[in-house]
Amino acid sequence: MLFSLRMAETATTPVSDSSYGGIHWNCSHSKRLVASMKLGLIAMSGVRAQNPELTAFGFTLPGFAERSRIVASLPSLGLLTLAALTPASIETRYLEIADLAVCHGVPGEFDVVAISSFSAQIKDAYVLADRYRALGTKVILGGLHVTAMPEEAQSHADTIVLGEGETVWPKVMHDLSSENLLPVYDARGHNFALENAPVPRFDLLEIQRYNRLTVQTQRGCPFRCEFCAASIQISPSYKLKPVERILNEIHCIKALWDRPFIEFADDNTFVNKPHSKQLMKALAKEQVRWFTETDLSVAEDLELLQLIRDAGCAQILIGFESATFSGLDGIEHRSNWKARKLDSYMDAVQRIQDRGITVNGCFILGLDGTGPESFENIWKFVCESHLYDVQITVMTPFPGTPLYQRLKSEGRLLRDGAWELCTLFDVNFQPKNMTVGELELGLRELGKRLYSEECTRERHSGFHKRYRARRRSLREVSS
Numbered sequence: 013m014l015f016s017l018r019m020a021e022t023a024t025t026p027v028s029d030s031s032y033g034g035i036h037w038n039c040s041h042s043k044r045l046v047a048s049m050k051l052g053l054i055a056m057s058g059v060r061a062q063n064p065e066l067t068a069f070g071f072t073l074p075g076f077a078e079r080s081r082i083v084a085s086l087p088s089l090g091l092l093t094l095a096a097l098t099p100a101s102i103e104t105r106y107l108e109i110a111d112l113a114v115c116h117g118v119p120g121e122f123d124v125v126a127i128s129s130f131s132a133q134i135k136d137a138y139v140l141a142d143r144y145r146a147l148g149t150k151v152i153l154g155g156l157h158v159t160a161m162p163e164e165a166q167s168h169a170d171t172i173v174l175g176e177g178e179t180v181w182p183k184v185m186h187d188l189s190s191e192n193l194l195p196v197y198d199a200r201g202h203n204f205a206l207e208n209a210p211v212p213r214f215d216l217l218e219i220q221r222y223n224r225l226t227v228q229t230q231r232g233c234p235f236r237c238e239f240c241a242a243s244i245q246i247s248p249s250y251k252l253k254p255v256e257r258i259l260n261e262i263h264c265i266k267a268l269w270d271r272p273f274i275e276f277a278d279d280n281t282f283v284n285k286p287h288s289k290q291l292m293k294a295l296a297k298e299q300v301r302w303f304t305e306t307d308l309s310v311a312e313d314l315e316l317l318q319l320i321r322d323a324g325c326a327q328i329l330i331g332f333e334s335a336t337f338s339g340l341d342g343i344e345h346r347s348n349w350k351a352r353k354l355d356s357y358m359d360a361v362q363r364i365q366d367r368g369i370t371v372n373g374c375f376i377l378g379l380d381g382t383g384p385e386s387f388e389n390i391w392k393f394v395c396e397s398h399l400y401d402v403q404i405t406v407m408t409p410f411p412g413t414p415l416y417q418r419l420k421s422e423g424r425l426l427r428d429g430a431w432e433l434c435t436l437f438d439v440n441f442q443p444k445n446m447t448v449g450e451l452e453l454g455l456r457e458l459g460k461r462l463y464s465e466e467c468t469r470e471r472h473s474g475f476h477k478r479y480r481a482r483r484r485s486l487r488e489v490s491s
């Protein structure tokens with residue numbers, strides 16, 4: 013298994029109002045807890061790839077392993093959010109399990125556990141759920157995978173929750189207390205308003221274990237990329253969290269960690285430009301560093317770019333997906349937006365990076381409109397665009413996505429139900445214009461080139477050189 017193994021266990025400590033800046037959501041836990049019920053919130057939390065050659069590759073390449081180490085330390089924002097909606101009468105603990113193989117039996121003694129996992133570790137989640145149920149502990153399962161595969165999940169749980177957890181969690185807790193839990197709580201017909209978003213219970217974390225924390229500023233995305241398996245899967249519409257709510261969360265984090273690093277857990281942060289600008293202006297006063305994912309349209313708004321730069325941005329990650337028109341054609345279902353933007357890719361990278369914002373460009377390997385030549389195309393694009401960082405992943409048919417349905421109906425899934433391969437690095441489909449072996453080799457070879465120490469150093473130092481030169485020339489023009 014790839015990367016570090018971790019199992020953190022943090023007990024709920026009742027907190028006083030003052031330690032959280034008087035923000036109500038986090039502080040609703042009474043000091044006079046009469047703990048009648050013990051709830052374990054358990055996050056499956058590893059970062060992994062199954063293919064042993066890829067695993068070895070992951071360990072040996074610094075650029076690649078570095079990013080994985082960083083992201084591997086993120087907590088489950090979903091569970092921390094539900095914790096904020098859990099009544100004070102229920103004693104709540106938050107745990108993470110990175111690798112079930114090193115966890116014998118079950119961690120902790122609980123009356124009920126709520127387990128969250130994405131597809132890649134869902135089978136481990138099921139094993140854990142079965143172990144708990146064998147001991148008489150009630151199991152609640154929810155999240156993206158469970159929402160996509162409800163029947164499968166139901167056979168490992170007393171209760172499953174489909175869709176956004178917030179809309180039904182208070183009822184789940186009520187029914188739990190009255191020993192009346194239902195087998196299914198389906199929130200998919202409800203659209204949770206982020207105006208009502210509670211502040212996640214960051215105070216449940218042993219904060220020093222984390223090198224960044226997540227904050228969600230919105231859910232969904234107006235685009236419809238065929239492969240997307242993020243919050244678009246559970247959010248009935250694209251919606252924004254009010255800026256004051258986002259700031260509340262950041263203030264709560266700062267009460268625990270004065271100069272935090274934040275990762276926005278959004279599908280596409282800067283789609284709505286007025287909201288983005290309002291958020292950036294507010295963030296500029298907060299002294300936090302942050303990272304997020306977005307699309308290329310940021311490059312078209314110079315005012316926004318300046319605000320992003322001034323607001324403490326460490327890096328933005330942009331889904332370029334492919335370096336060719338044939339690769340992009342048709343992947344965004346609404347208006348073929350990504351294909352239409354291809355001609356502006358190079359300029360966009362330059363415009364963003366000229367403002368001192370580093371771009372991590374993401375490319376998907378194995379797209380239907382690409383063949384073995386695509387690896388060289390990406391390499392050339394990365395060199396010519398001077399991208400600061402690059403992320404390459406393999407096209408992945410996550411359950412619930414249009415891509416999964418299409419590949420299944422075309423008979424192109426190699427192992428249907430092999431969710432452990434949903435890692436973004438393992439190949440589990442028959443590529444259209446190359447063999448599986450060519451795709452795996454292409455990933456490894458391109459990875460070796462892109463993540464070599466030399467190439468990474470050149471990309472990074474090239475960025476700084478170009479940025480300094482641009483600032484010098486701007487100074488000369490203005491003087």
Ligand code: B12
Pocket residue numbers: 055056057058059060061083084085086087088089090091093094126127128129130131132133134152153154155156157173175176177178226228240241242243246277278279305410411434435436437
């Ligand atoms: C932070 C993050 C991580 C973190 C934290 C994981 C964690 N334990 O939550 C880490 C770094 C560990 C991680 C690991 C991986 N990740 Co990740 N990650 C993300 C990221 C950036 C944000 C997720 C997030 O915080 N969302 C916000 C919260 C509020 O939403 P939520 O979790 O869906 O929770 C809501 C509901 O689903 C529900 N809910 C969730 N859990 C539960 C449980 C119960 C009991 C109930 C009732 C309700 C409920 O209620 C919540 C509130 O509405 C997303 C990308 C993105 N932009 O969204 C990718 C993403 C989720 N990750 C992804 C992947 C592929 C991985 C890895 C496989 C990478 C790898 N190679 O190892 C692993 C898999 C780990 C696993 N457990 O299977 C995919 C998952 C797709 C899928 N459907 O499986 C995403 C969408 C990225 C992508 N490119 O497609 N990831």
